Amino acid sequence: MSAARIGLVSISDRASQGIYEDKGLPALKEWLEAALLTPFETVTRLIPDEQPLVEAALREMAEECCLVLTTGGTGPAPRDITPEATLAVADKVLPGFGEQMRAVSLKYVPTAILSRQVAVVRGRCLIINLPGQPKAIKETLDGVFAAVPYCIDLIGGPYLETRDEAVRAFRPKSAQKPKA
């Protein structure tokens, strides 16, 4: 079995210009390494907050990845266009991810309601917007990832297994395979 491929996209004008160091991609990679038992490869991108660029990156990555995680660009500021770009490439919108990520973040900060993050399916790829801060990335992935492997099963992707000590993937019994 070939490794699962996961796309990671950091969307930030300043990090992409080298004004400051990108902390989104390392945070996403670190979280996945701790959580996934299934071998995987990552494909990464660091791009500015330009809707056509974000859409193009998502379209391209969705061809080869079963999962794409974005970080950054989900707030209310004029340059924040990640949700718009994500919705523009969507086949199906999954409102439960955004609702649950905001509900989780709201336990930490009241401004969690300003996040406009969405999750969508494009072809056989699940795309999820995450916040920009490493701490918030971890909190929200901890809060929703249990549903991700089964979602990827349903859209025709590889069977992902998680490390129970980090996150426990949930599947109905009929969808479970014996542990690798």
Next chain:
Amino acid sequence: MSAARIGLVSISDRASQGIYEDKGLPALKEWLEAALLTPFETVTRLIPDEQPLVEAALREMAEECCLVLTTGGTGPAPRDITPEATLAVADKVLPGFGEQMRAVSLKYVPTAILSRQVAVVRGRCLIINLPGQPKAIKETLDGVFAAVPYCIDLIGGPYLETRDEAVRAFRPKSAQKPKA
């Protein structure tokens, strides 16, 4: 007073082809019989996951029913098109139903966030998408039905009364009639 009419639509490729027995329609009917004090008739349909067929069924049933409940077809899989069909026939979208149904289901399974169920108003009819599993149908109806009778009042439908031991319909005092 004539009986209220309620539409029940089970959306499933396999059940509609007879590959397995439909359990959605009996679960919906059983729940309503336990919950409603007001006499009602049901109109039922069992159809495959084809968006034009689902839209046509919803359009037709909305003419004669004050409430239409669908079951099935709300997940992320390519054939799941119930929410798209429902939104396509909507006059108004009621996002609170989907939010609350997912919040209720999330107490039972983390994959509840994968459900894309919506509720909409079409003319004088409230249409609500429910999950496919009988257990999840009951859990989500238990969680939202208290708001349904007042919603039907507001869109010009019949005054529905519930059995308090099953579910207690809520109406502001100004909208309450003496118990039948």
Next chain:
Amino acid sequence: MSAARIGLVSISDRASQGIYEDKGLPALKEWLEAALLTPFETVTRLIPDEQPLVEAALREMAEECCLVLTTGGTGPAPRDITPEATLAVADKVLPGFGEQMRAVSLKYVPTAILSRQVAVVRGRCLIINLPGQPKAIKETLDGVFAAVPYCIDLIGGPYLETRDEAVRAFRPKSAQKPKA
């Protein structure tokens, strides 16, 4: 520094015709006076539930106000068009406000899920739909206003300070100015 300008719009067929007294505008004003430390002026409108009128009022007020609060017209009834009018003038939609306002109201009444209220950004203005009832206005503003000042910072508006005893505005440390 000039005073912040805040638009208040009560949307009601009957109140705008004088059939009953508008209670929305006084409730909004009273809440803001208790909550804001920053001096502010209000611009008010009382209009019927006509979508073109509501859209025109929102467009005009968004030119000069950093915040517009609407009251009324968010239910499922045919004449309730406030969310549609608000979405029609939106540059960006902020789904977290509606979700959180319904979650807060749900602690008081199960029919909270019938509210379709939304919040959007138009230019440098944040527009938030609130319920019609003074009690529900207070409950929902109490539940979401902590995020409003930082949102207004992010869209280029004035720096609003709140009275901690009423509501404690939250900003990340990097966005905080010394207390006035």
